[in-house]
Amino acid sequence: MSPEIPETPESPARSFTTIGVVGLGTMGAGIAEVFARNGHAVIGVELNDEGVERGRQHLTNSTDRAVEREKMSQAEQAELLGRISYSTSLKDLSDADLVVEAVVESMETKLAIFSELDAIVSPGAVLATNTSSLSVTQLSTGTSSPGRVVGVHFFNPAPVQNLVEVVRTVVTEPDVLSDVQALLVSLGKSPVVCGDKAGFIANTLLFGYLNHAASMFEGRYASREDIDAGMRFGCGYPMGPLALLDLIGLDTAYEILETMYLQGRDRLHAPAPILKQMVTAGLLGRKTGRGFYTYEAPDSSTIVVDDKTPSADEAPAFKHDIKQVGVVGTGTMAAGIAEVFAKSGYDVLYVGRSAEKVEGVVATVTKNFDKQIQRGRATEESKTEVLARLTGSTSLEDLKDVDIVVEAIAEDLAIKTTLFENLDEICRGGRGGAGAILATTTSSLPIISMAKVTSRPQDVIGMHFFNPATVMKLVEVVSTVSTDEDVTETTRALCAKVGKVAVSCGDRAGFIVNALLFPYLNDAVKMLEAHYATADDIDLAMKQGCALPMGPFELLDVVGNDVSLAIQKELYSEFREPGFAPAPLLEHLVTAGYLGRKTKRGFRDYSRR
CATH class of the missing domain: 1.10.1040.10 (N-(1-d-carboxylethyl)-l-norvaline Dehydrogenase; domain 2)
Known part of the structure; x- marks a missing residue:
């Protein structure tokens, strides 16, 4: 299932003593710092004296921050900066053992640099590009020895991020590949090897996902806040996709997606039209102060209120009176949901197929509490209180007086629709907040299919908890075309009361x-x-x-x-x-x-x- 890739040797066969870095912008300066920090002599080359000064300032500012954070001493900073020399001529790289190009993402510019370097450096020197999306193979054609050309895609900020994508072409010499891998390991980096395809590993997978999120927002399927909260709280991602696009820069994202699409013709990489529109309008994200979100100022990370921000007055309120909660099911998810409601003060009636399964829920909740008590996060008193709020039954008929039923049984549409037919007959009906809400925890089945078998489709909604329900904060509140707005608002209010983050979306496969x-x-x-x-x-x-x-x-x-x-x-x-x-x-x-x-x-x- 994986390609044949040479193992990384413990130390490179080549001696990488002097390193050349062409381009001293944020990325190039960071790469120069990484090599100098590890004892290498570095020659940084820029187009002119102004570029050299900017590069020098990048390095000074970066190492100043490290000193302030006590990551290095002032003596170590001076020693590091002393290993870096500067030039405005590529000819000064004649003695370099490795040259890393980190200039603007322009094939024409990079090709010209590689062609010139090819005539300057020694035959054994390695030429590397830090491109994030351009063809390394095409760049290698600008040299007389394409076998010594390799991609080394550092991530920003280079001194902090450990990942480096090592990009091999079809003609990259095996010893060049293994030597570069070993060098990166000696720098404390984590090299991963991949082929020469636009986007490499991380960007190919990341930008397809980001593009999909932009399309989801463009189609008004969910709000920007709910899309981002969904991925943060549902998957544990550090940032939501739309906030991440703003951080990356919508122009950068558009260019990367366009390059990937033109090479692979995968429709999922064709930039979402909204990205082109926003780039054209100058809404590039944080760097311009406005993208999917609005920021305090250009280059600020502080999001401010704009016309799309939900009003504090719009916080969901209970339109239905919720006092008793019913749960159908006794599996891991059902037991977790029952525990969540009971911990929040609700009386919970849960129904299982047998007395043994019903007793299993109590055993599960008790075990969870005992673990928390052992860690000092709960008390015997709170355990007793919560267990007292849980009532088990083997009869659906006992759900006749509950205010909401949350179904958490097998992910089988036939079984679920039969259950909803029964719940419709058993549970209290009535309009204007008088009827019981019927909720399903399905993660993929069409909720409208369950709603249509009832006489009250307006009271049927999706309430998709994430596993384990006692730990995961997210609940996707899924409305069908028939769901009453009061039911949706009540369900969101209920989520907030039990300490969950509710995100709203429509009834289509996968939700958010x-x-x-x-x-x-x-x-x-x-x-x-x-x-x-x-x-x-x-x-x-x-x-x-x-x-x-x-x-x-x-x-x-x-x-x-x-x-x-x-x-x-x-x-x-x-x-x-x-x-x-x-x-x-x-x-x-x-x-x-x-x-x-x-x-x-x-x-x-x-x-x-």
Whole structure:
């Protein structure tokens, strides 16, 4: 499932003593700092004296911050800066063992530099480019020895970010690749090897996801706040996709997506029209003070109120009186939901298929509390209070007086629709807030299919908790075309009262989180399937390059490849987007029974761990 990539040697065969860096902008200066910090002599080259001075200032400011944070002493700073010399002539790089080009993303400019460097440096010197999207192969054609050209894509800020994508072309010499890998390891970096394709690993996977989020916002499926909150609280991402686009710069995002699309012709990389419109209007994100959000000033990170910001007066209020909550199901999710409501002071009546399963919920909640008590996060008194609010039953008829029922049974539409027919007959009906709300926790099934079998489709809503419900903050509140606005508002208010973050969206496959998450995971499987990079390198790239809590293959094995395949099939069936078609490798793993951690084998083998 992975390409043949030479192992990284403990030390490079070449001696990398003197390093040349061409271009001393933010990125180039950061790369120069990394090498100088590790004892290398660095020659920084800029176009003119003004450029040299800007580069020198970048380095001074960066190392000043390190001194202020006590990451280095003033003596170490002086020693580091003393290893860097400056020039405005490429000819001064004649003795360099490695030259890293970090100039503007222009193929014409870079080609001219590589062609000139080829005639200056020694035959054994390595030429590297820090491009994030241009073809390294094309750049190598500007030299007489394309085998010594390699991509070394550092991430910003280079002194802080450990990930470096090492981009091999079809003619990169194996020893060049292994020597560069070893050098990067000696710098304390984490090199990942990939082929020469626009976007490499991290940007290919990241920007497809960001583009999808922009399209979701453009289609008014959900608000910018709810899209961002969905991914932050539902997946543990450090930033929401739209806020991240503002940070990156919408012009930069557009250019990267355009380059990726023109090379691969994947419709998922065709920039969302809203990106082009915003770039044309000069709404580039933080750097201009306005993008998807509005900022206090250009280059500020402080978001301020604008015409799209929800008003504090619009906080959801209870339009239905909620005193008693019903939960159908006794599995992990149902038990967690019951515990969440009981902890917030609600009396909860939960229904299971057997007395044994009903008792299992009490056992689960008790075990959870005992763990918390042991850690000093709960008391025996609070455990007793919560357990007293939980009442179990094996009869749906007992739900006749509850104010809301949350269904958390098997993800099977036939079973769920039958349940909703029964709940419709059993639960209190009536309009104007008098009837019980019927909610489903489905993560992928059409909620309208459950609503239509009832006599009160206006009272049916999605309330998608995330697992484990007691820990995860997010709840997707999913309204159908029939859901009454008072029901939606009450459900959001209820989420807030039990300490959850509610995000609103419409009834379509994947809702917000799964619709953004699973195409990204599917793209990662396709990348592995194409022998573009190893699973380990792809996971590492996304964790270190994008600060995600888990790599895609780690996550797939935790979620379960069968679950992932089912969700991806739902997305493909609903949107008919060719790029959403499940990767054949994912289907093959499921067919083989390699479902992930639960079967001890998925994308990785866990039998010996």
